[in-house]
Amino acid sequence: MGQLSLLGFMCGLLVLGGLALVWRGWHPDPEDPARRPSPLRLWIDRARVSMPEAWARRYWWIAMGGALATVAVWMLTGRPVHGLIAGAVVLGLPWIWHPAATAQHKVESLEGLSEWLQQLVSVHEAGTSLEQAIQASAGRAPQAVRTDVRLLAARLRSGLSPEHAYLAFGDELGDGDSDNVVLLFLNHIRDRGEGLSYALSEMSALISDRARNLRAVDADRAKIRTQTRWVGLISLTLAAFIIFNPYYGKPFWTLAGQGVLLLCAGLFVGAVILLRVIASTPPTPRLLTPRKASA
Template sequence: MSLGQLSLLGFACGVLLLGGFALIWRGWRPGEENPARRPSALRARMEQVRASMPDAWARRYRWIALGAGIATVVVWVATGRPVHGLIAGAVVLGFPWIWHPASTSDRQIERLEGLAEWLQQLVSVHEAGTSLEQAIRASAARAPLAVREPVRLLSARLRTGVSPAQAYTAFGEELRDGDSDNVVLLFLSHIKDRGDGLGFALSEMSELTGARARALRTVDADRAKVRTQTRWVGIISLILASVFVFNPDYGAPFWTAGGQLFLIVCAGVFVAALVLLRVIASAPPTPRLLVSRKAES
């Protein structure tokens, strides 16, 4: 690899590395948020990616990202090849998804179970003589953990004067699945027709949501074999790739300029294959019933 080619490739990888560290810093020092405002499209997408990780890993995602940055620098310096460093960082960053290929399904089921439990809490509070909005605010602090943050934001919007229709719609945008849209549609219909049957409707919706969660658990158990295969295919492939790429006796062709570009292509194909296996191992989200709206500025 010539000096000019190495410099150009190193500059491109350095820009990506600096961008990654900037995102890490942004995650550690988040700006002040207005709970009455919907999250931006980028923020919502990042939250979806984080939600696809197991809880224990999601709580430490900043440390994982920091470890990925350190791995990138260390391997880059040790090998003198920027693509080797970027791939090492990507492996660290993506390891939670490789080791837990079905966490999206687990999170979806837990959220449905939490939603069903929260609806039962609303029934109990509403039957004490409170309105739906008052019941939501009263239940925010003790909502199930799987839905506590969306419920807290919903309560904050109602408390700060956002109209119930906008608050309920934003609640649906955060959960982003058809089962949650059923709950949102129930809330929206109550705005127009504040009848006496809200408690019964909430109870029935809780039962339907709980039944949906139980059905997903049954289907998820059938995918256990695919999940196990996905995990070990990813790990074994990474071990074999490390032997061939980082061992000078086998990986010499990857140390040239063309080899570095070819290595990026191979890494992209590998990631695409893992994503496909993850999709097969995960339950697809229920189709949305509400039209998605752009986040408010």
């Protein structure tokens, strides 16, 4: 019992540490815009974006449910690893139910970017410069890119050089598709040549095709995601039956059994993560070197 108590203490620390990370990720402290986010913050942000928006909005309640499940199962069974796994299942439910991130967010971003470029064409053809067109279009930019476009327009109005403003815009969108747009903007401010409207229209068409192809690929992967979801849920149901059944689960109530159970849970989590990596749409490689965000 002394060894189990020590193991329980360590599991309790893991639970508290996990809740602290969840709280920090969903309630971040104000940061200096010139400071690059930490790798942990980037990992938390990617995990948050990878789940559907409805789950992301309610994840703090899911985290509280995970903590309650950990305590309840721990008290009922008297075994810390049982409680830790129960809490981990509740915390990971969004990723188990959605075993691979969809490309919906990326598709909406590309479609918004394409529509915004068409707006720039309309404003620019009225006789305004690119910078003036961006500022004029900020208020009616598509929802998917509105925040980034408004920030770009604010930077241009504040007197920041267009080159630095465009590079910061590319860093905020953070993929190769947006880098193509930034490169188009940079080439224009360096030569101020004619044909900007045509170039913007062609870029808009290319991005629209990219969004359409990505949506088709994502639809094909929907069947795989459904199959994987049910495999994960059935696996967890069978595991729960074996672990909590007094006859089958008795070996897992010893100290060595708790260690084996923790190892098996880690392998299951690793398999789920690997599956998400394989089934997820990889981001488009960056064409520009990321820079520190400009104020």
